[in-house]
Amino acid sequence: MQTFPIELVENAPISANTRVLRFKKTDGSNFAFRPGEFVSLHIPDENGDILKRSYSIATLTDNPLDAQVLELVASFVENGRATKWIWQAKPGAEIAYAGPLGQLVLPEEKPGRLILMATGTGVAPYRSMLHQLRPWLEQGLEVHVLFGVRERQEAFYLDDFRATAKAHPNFHFSLCLSRQRAETKDEFSGRVTARLAALVPNMERDLVYLCGNPAMVDETYAMLKAAGFGVRSVRREKYVFSRN
Ligand SMILES: Cc1cc2nc3c(=O)[nH]c(=O)nc-3n(C[C@H](O)[C@H](O)[C@H](O)COP(=O)(O)OP(=O)(O)OC[C@H]3O[C@@H](n4cnc5c(N)ncnc54)[C@H](O)[C@@H]3O)c2cc1C
Structure with missing residues (x-):
């Protein structure tokens, strides 16, 4: 290459x-x-x-x-x-x-609802999408970014996600803390998977992106498959370790 x-x-x-x-x-x-x-x-x-x-x-x-x-x-x-x-x-x-x-790019057609879920640095691709999401946000697309970390000191790019949420009431940002209590309105105590379940994913409407820890991606994909989702409505990027 x-x-x-x-x-x-x-x-x-x-x-x-x-x-x-x-x-x-x-x-x-x-x-x-x-x-x-x-x-x-x-x-x-x-x-x-x-x-x-x-x-x-x-x-x-x-x-x-x-x-x-x-x-x-x-x-x-x-x-x-x-x-x-x-x-x-x-x-x-x-x-x-x-x-x-990679293929974890935005779709050509506006989905019914877009859920972008990540653990750790898996949130990076969603940060790069923020400006390109604006036209769809202005047309009313509901977007959820779920960012999972153990503790808030591990989180980053919060200003970018919070500024987007402030500018667009239909953009929702959740910082999921698996080892800490929530302290602000957009923090949630628990794993990202719990936050996703609370959004009640719907295969007819939702397009879901999963990025980061391979175990989280596999576990969440299994959960979505059980709810009727197929490969077309879930896009995955696993941060697998390298062999060399
Ligand atoms: C498509 C794709 C995108 C990626 N994007 C990012 C990104 O944006 N940011 C980012 O930080 N990483 C990302 N990664 C992971 C990254 O490519 C490396 O695997 C990671 O930085 C570790 O490389 P290393 O050489 O430091 O560790 P290595 O020398 O490869 O591994 C050292 C040891 O640590 C273990 N290990 C490796 N990675 C991890 C881990 N994450 N957690 C726990 N143990 C581990 C290995 O099994 C090995 O025993 C991505 C991976 C893929 C496949």
């Missing part, structure tokens, strides 16, 4: 266990992607081997076909080899990426 050189321009903590990385292309051209896609980063390890690791595109832009910045978020993985590079990399570092790839 063709790769493109990129330069790290910013690398900063964005929550207790997450960093945000911003890259630009070294040849000065811009990025083109569909919100919801991911890229494969080609990261050198200490032995000079190349690690290929996928990260969802989190860039929030009005023009994803001409974006100056590739924004990604990475969560800390104990003894993770790419994690080691990500936690130490300094602006100016050059690596390569392949892509964009």
